Amino acid sequence: MSKADVERLAALLGLPIEPESRAAVAEMLTGLLTAARMLEEFPLPDDAEPAPIFRP
């Protein structure tokens, strides 16, 4: 995750991030994406639905 990646992703969301903060955000996002990768290495059964339940 580079500063340029952060700039592009943030633009998609309309989120301005000043250049001097992009490295810090990139480092933190890298940590979150590593957590996501560690999580997704574990196979979930197809019937595992997201935890929050909507009751009309």
Add this chain to the structure above:
Amino acid sequence: MSALGEDALALEIAGAVASRRVSARAVVAAAIERIGKRDAALNCFTAVLRDTALGEAERIDRLIAAGGDAGPLAGVPFAVKNLFDVAGVTTLAGSRIYRERPPAERDAAAVAALRRAGAVLVGCLNMDEYAFGFTTENTHYGPTHNPHDPTRIAGGSSGGSAAAVAAGLVPLSLGSDTNGSIRVPASLCGVFGLKPTYGRVSRAGVVLFAGSLDHVGPFARSVRDLAVAFDALQGPDAADPVCAERPAEPCAGALERGIADLRIGIADDHFARLAEPAALEAVGRVARALGASRRVVFPEAHRARFAAMLITSSEGAHAHLDNLKRRAGDFDPRTRDRFRAGALVPASHYLHAQRFRAWFKERVREIFRDVDVVLTPTTPFPAPRIGAPPTTIVAGVEVPMRGHLGVFTQPWSFIGLPAISAPIADSGPLPLGVQLVAAPFMEESLFRVVARLEKDGVVAAPVASARA
């Protein structure tokens, strides 16, 4: 110390006030005086409600003088993390941005519940901005200092709530817990802290951090005080969409029931690694006192923590996205870039974390069919210094100093299980907590075990000034 000094417990105060041995006004005035003398050094409070508190105390005294019942917490001073709405006070949630908001029109449900029980609100307490942190090193309002060693953090995000009770400024407080924000500061400050089952206590009137993980709960210096406060707080509330419809199940009457029928285990694997020896030894002391030796493994607990991080970051960022776009410069630099990173997490990662949550909940539910209460360290080490470096070495591994504080609390709040952090007695110069966890809505089991530990002197929460 007299029975109504800084070391007076909530129920000692309530008993003395109800029997008119002391007035609620005198108790509340003494608490406000203590705050005035000591809080400049501790920085627990962001607001002290002197006039309304004294007025409320006088109302309680009049009620009792007229023969009325002022409630189980009559005249007990309490304070709340400043993300609870308090009528007439602006709810800061640790931020500069919310300082511009008008005062709250009514009390949060939990604040109102304690007031109905006779407790008197004396102020609002410091926290990490928007509850995103484990340290209460708040840039806008300053760090809260640990009463056991003011060079150290109080923990967070409910740092002011834990420190105010530890210092004897108030005997009771409220905080919130998304990943450990009640249990971590309770451990580092040496007080009892309860994170109830998700949905057990209403969050109406509380600024949410990550709504699918947010809980509120009490801090106290005795198990009975904690139970009486919890009993006043629990119960259904239509104003909180996740509050359980289940009726209240009071716990204070069960404290003497004993633990003969409870199966107690020691969490192994994830919960026995990456902690300092003192934290693991504290669990060992509690286990020996309870005669517990069975070790229990919760599969994929480390991944539960990763999933909790993803959900917290995504939901927290979404809650503040508009302000992140418009006025990022007004955020605490300690939280701003973490919120921004959370905003950039793809939705598929968030949803996968929520699916993992459902899977993990079922696995843990199966384990709790064979065990009633599980022991773990609350935190992997005692309070770090304020402004400590970003990483530390634990068991030969470099870990984030601040984020690692939640390593043992996050897997439980992730699936909403009730948990108490209880301070180990005679822990040395700094406090440390042991965490007790039970199946959903089984707070009573936790209270019975912690009551036994307190009675046997294994856990205790003396006021900080009495330790030295």
